[in-house]
Amino acid sequence: MIDSLTESFVFLQGWLLDHVVQPPLLALGMGSHLEMAFDGIQFFLAGVLQIGFAYLLLRPIEAWRPVEVWPDRRAVRVDVLYSLLDRLGIVPLAVFALLAPVFAFIDGWLRLHDIIPPQIEDIFPALDTRPLLAFLVYLLLLDFAEYWRHRLSHILRWWWALHAIHHSQRRMTLWTDSRNHLLEDLIGGFWFASVALLVGVPPGQFIGLLLVVKTVENLAHVNARLSFGRFGERLLVSPRYHRWHHALHLPPGRRYRHGCNFAVLLPIWDQLFGTQYHGQDLPPCGLAGGPLPPGAERSGFWRQQWEGLQAFAAALRPRGHDAGERQPEGSHAG
Amino acid sequence: MTHRHPASLARLLPRLLALLVFLCGNQMAAHAGLAIALNSADGTLSLIDTDSYKVTGKINVCKEPHHLMPTPDDKSLIVACAASNQLVFYDPLTGQEQRRVRDISDPYQIGFSPNRKWFVATSLRLDRVDIxxxxxxxxxxxxxxxKTPSHMAFDDASQFVFVTLQDSNEVMAISLPTQKVAWVMPVAPTPAGIVMSPDNRHLLVASMGxxxxxxxxxxxxxxxxxxxTATAAHNLQPKGDGRHFYVSNRTIDGxxxxxxxxxxxxxxKxxxxxxPDDMMVRADGKELWATARxxxxxxxxxxxxxxxxxxxPVGSSPHGVFFLNHAGLR
Incomplete structure (x- = not known):
């Protein structure tokens, strides 16, 4: 069964390479990118599977046990568009195309000066021949880095101006995870790729790591009464746990000024750094103020991009001249 | 009334870790007629019995191994691990790891000069040739x-190493005694494999484009x-008769x-x-083995x-194959 599925997947991957991707690449003199393109097709197909998985498994759960019932799902459509752009590799491909030459230049420069960037395997050589263990170590390190990326996106005013797009959705669903400003995607991609390069994540595992992270993130945003149990909620970020991160009104307390529950996969980072809140109820989501104009939750794709850029520019101006810090005390900054 | 205490985490943890290490570790066996296929995306070697054609073992190697070649004395098989910055040496008879040489920057293709004095590695990703x-x-x-130095060939006198530059559509000649670029010349688009003809007069360059x-x-x-030849001509391998070369045309219909x-x-044809990508011919000339990338x-x-x-069936993105019982390499 698994063999025949793998066989079908590989066949489709090869067929797409041969008939869709390879001809233009060769015609453009970009034949050396064929192997990378083959990996890119794998990413695309994995994205198709992941969207299929999300729709067939998570969507019925949303319909079965919704936290909120809405008269219509019009406001969700833009998030579906974001998800397609993200999961099918269009946004990641653009981010990759922009960042790959930068990383190659930095890495190349280092090596020309006899500096080979150290990797985690230099410290733990046993990981050289234990890819599964190495995968788990990479996942742990990347999740730690993602916690801090996420937290910084709430603390730094210019970053929050962009990240607020993600939080502006009042109808949070499994599709909300990909609702991000394109500039934030670029910054997030740079962050993730930098850490991956620093740790020494091989490209093959990079796709797998992304898939794990994205799948859990899909699940975390789901509009469903879904509990992982008392123990499970402390092990993995659950929909309830993450819902408090999106809460319209944050839990009381000074330490939650910039938000709570920043963890992407493992709640332990919130516990370690004092940003954890375990609420039992399921609060409404959205922004009660913040850098975006009123009604931003209903904006379409391009309008959101424009509003995000305006808020970003305002946040970069010196304090006192901007409208970037309009959120009332106690309301959501994240 | 007796209480059954749950096994403490402290007692269970070492066992769980040992199990994990076992599961993640290598599975291999010794073989008589051994072929070794290198799977780039998996970072593994598949061990194949050349008589039964069965895969008998799998070895975790490193990150992104792309090419393999024997040492000039055939006592070791070197696997070049691009993303791990390592060369890993294996016994080609048994598949046992012999040693690792670290701090070899991004080795993609590797080669020894005929006089065995120089070892050359191309770094396709970072546009470097290391001697x-x-x-x-x-x-x-x-x-x-x-850009993107890929395959290499040497002249018989070990005066030059010739490297294909895939993205700039050129061949670069590097003088080995001086370690300087001697010349660069344009060739057909996306050159990949390159070999020296048996008479040492011509370079044969496969053009994918x-x-x-x-x-x-x-x-x-x-x-x-x-x-x-056909679309995406990629690599060349000697038949071993001093006259013919096999050329892999790397498409799905290949x-x-x-x-x-x-x-x-x-x-x-x-x-x-x-x-089809990398190839190897059996010593008796009856079989040609090729990795289907x-x-x-x-x-x-x-x-x-x-x-x-x-x-x-082997692993993901098989990129190299080798067995000791091979035809001549010229």
Whole structure:
């Protein structure tokens, strides 16, 4: 069964390479990118599977046990568009195309000066021949880095101006995870790729790591009464746990000024750094103020991009001249 | 009333870790007739029994191994680990790891000069060619080689190493004694495999972009002929008779062409699907083994019937294959 599925997947991957991707690449003199393109097709197909998985498994759960019932799902459509752009590799491909030459230049420069960037395997050589263990170590390190990326996106005013797009959705669903400003995607991609390069994540595992992270993130945003149990909620970020991160009104307390529950996969980072809140109820989501104009939750794709850029520019101006810090005390900054 | 205490985490943890290490670790066995296939995306070697064609073991190697080659004395098989910055040495008889040489920057293709003095590694990703002392793998020179230096060939006197530059459509000649770039010349688009003809007069360059093998009179630095093979002509492997080379045409519908260097023409062609890439010929000349890069297989071609004999499932993105019982490499 698994063999025949793998066989079908590989066949489709090869067929797409041969008939869709390879001809233009060769015609453009970009034949050396064929192997990378083959990996890119794998990413695309994995994205198709992941969207299929999300729709067939998570969507019925949303319909079965919704936290909120809405008269219509019009406001969700833009998030579906974001998800397609993200999961099918269009946004990641653009981010990759922009960042790959930068990383190659930095890495190349280092090596020309006899500096080979150290990797985690230099410290733990046993990981050289234990890819599964190495995968788990990479996942742990990347999740730690993602916690801090996420937290910084709430603390730094210019970053929050962009990240607020993600939080502006009042109808949070499994599709909300990909609702991000394109500039934030670029910054997030740079962050993730930098850490991956620093740790020494091989490209093959990079796709797998992304898939794990994205799948859990899909699940975390789901509009469903879904509990992982008392123990499970402390092990993995659950929909309830993450819902408090999106809460319209944050839990009381000074330490939650910039938000709570920043963890992407493992709640332990919130516990370690004092940003954890375990609420039992399921609060409404959205922004009660913040850098975006009123009604931003209903904006379409391009309008959101424009509003995000305006808020970003305002946040970069010196304090006192901007409208970037309009959120009332106690309301959501994240 | 008795209480059953749950096993403490402290007692269970070492056992769980040991289980994990076991599960993540290597599975291998010793073999009589051993072929080794290198799976780039998995970072593994598949061990194949050359008699039964069964995969008998799998070895975790490193991150992104792309190419393998024997040492000149055939006592070791070197796997170049691009993303791990390592060379890993294996016993080609048993598949046992012998040693690791670290701090070899991004080795993609590797090669020894015929006089065994130089060891050369191309860094496709970072546009570099590194020249090492073959005795101890001490770095001698690191040369910028834009763009995407890929395969390499040497002249018989070990005066030059010739490297294909895939993205700039060129061949670069590097003087080994001086470790300087001697010259660069344009060739057909996306050059990949490159070999020296048996008479040491011509370089044969596989052009993926044009689907030809280009014949270069390297001393005069001029292209003398283009021999059409098929789309995405990629790699060349000697038949071992001092005259013919196999050319892999790396498409899904793929094929392998047999090139005669005396007539400079294609004399045979076999259908080998799955993106044939690296190749090796059995010593008796009856079989050609090729990695099918996009099909997770090693393809075995029966050179007597000239048909695909069987496919051996291996790992992801197989990129190299080797066995000791091979035909000559010229």
């Amino acid at each position: 090492y002392d073959a005795a101890d793998f001490r770095l001698i020179a690191r040369l910028p080689a834009p 044009e689907g030809v093998v280009e014949v270069i009179e390297w001393r005069a630095r001029r292209s003398v002929r283009k021999i059409p 094929s392998i062409s047999l090139l005669d260097t005396q007539t400079m023409s294609v004399v045979e 076999y259908d080998v699907p799955g993106g 996009f099909a997770r297989k090693v393809q075995v071609v029966d050179l007597v019937s000239k048909q695909l004999k069987l496919s051996i």
